[in-house]
Amino acid sequence: MRLVLLGAPGAGKGTQAKLLIDKYGIPQISTGDILRKSVADGTPLGKEAKSFMDKGELVPDSVVIGLVKERLTADDCKPGFILDGFPRNTSQAETLDGVLEGMGAPLTKALSIDVAREDLLKRLTGRRTCKGCQQMFNIYYSPTAKEGVCDKCGAEVYQRDDDQEATIKNRLEIYDQQTAPLVDYYTKKGILVSAMSDGTIEDMFAKVIKLLED
Numbered sequence: 001m002r003l004v005l006l007g008a009p010g011a012g013k014g015t016q017a018k019l020l021i022d023k024y025g026i027p028q029i030s031t032g033d034i035l036r037k038s039v040a041d042g043t044p045l046g047k048e049a050k051s052f053m054d055k056g057e058l059v060p061d062s063v064v065i066g067l068v069k070e071r072l073t074a075d076d077c078k079p080g081f082i083l084d085g086f087p088r089n090t091s092q093a094e095t096l097d098g099v100l101e102g103m104g105a106p107l108t109k110a111l112s113i114d115v116a117r118e119d120l121l122k123r124l125t126g127r128r129t130c131k132g133c134q135q136m137f138n139i140y141y142s143p144t145a146k147e148g149v150c151d152k153c154g155a156e157v158y159q160r161d162d163d164q165e166a167t168i169k170n171r172l173e174i175y176d177q178q179t180a181p182l183v184d185y186y187t188k189k190g191i192l193v194s195a196m197s198d199g200t201i202e203d204m205f206a207k208v209i210k211l212l213e214d
Helices: 013-024 031-041 044-053 061-072 090-103 117-125 165-179 181-189 201-213
Strands: 002-006 028-030 081-084 109-114 127-130 136-138 192-196
Touching: 002 013, 002 181, 013 028, 013 081, 013 109, 013 201, 028 031, 028 061, 031 044, 031 061, 044 061, 061 090, 090 181, 109 181, 109 201, 117 127, 117 165, 165 181, 181 192, 192 201
Parallel strands: 002 081, 002 109, 028 081, 109 192
Antiparallel strands: 127 136
């Protein structure tokens, strides 16, 4: 199973990815994780990436693709992999396809986790985080028993700056502009499957597996 995972912030990609990792025994590959490890390890590509990061610049696609390709050649990727957060646009997707074709390992599917925009806003703006134990709550779906107080440790819960409505709307606009066109790209390639995120996590996972294995 060689999979690209698509979906807006708050769609629940992370939860489904963990379940897919357990089921198929394949790694989840995040460009952020790869980047941090390569920089920490001081690899040639890591050093190149760091030179851009130190100047506050975006790491070029050529470097990111190089890091991804390096990661995909690892032994644990032989049975398959889940790409999460990459590609971010159609240009990256086209380059990735070329890399994978060259490796003889084209994508099996692109899975899009879809959520109604109103529900996304509730999931994200409703999040509250405990200042003590970092436990997460949601004022709409999983509120604390006592308002503003963590059920687990009794510390104060608060709304993080990146969960403010203006910030969330900006993140969703960026997603719509840059990443949503990937849905069209993979649809045209005939490998896109979409699942509406509703019901329980288990119901959603059953739906995802059926789509991937049909």
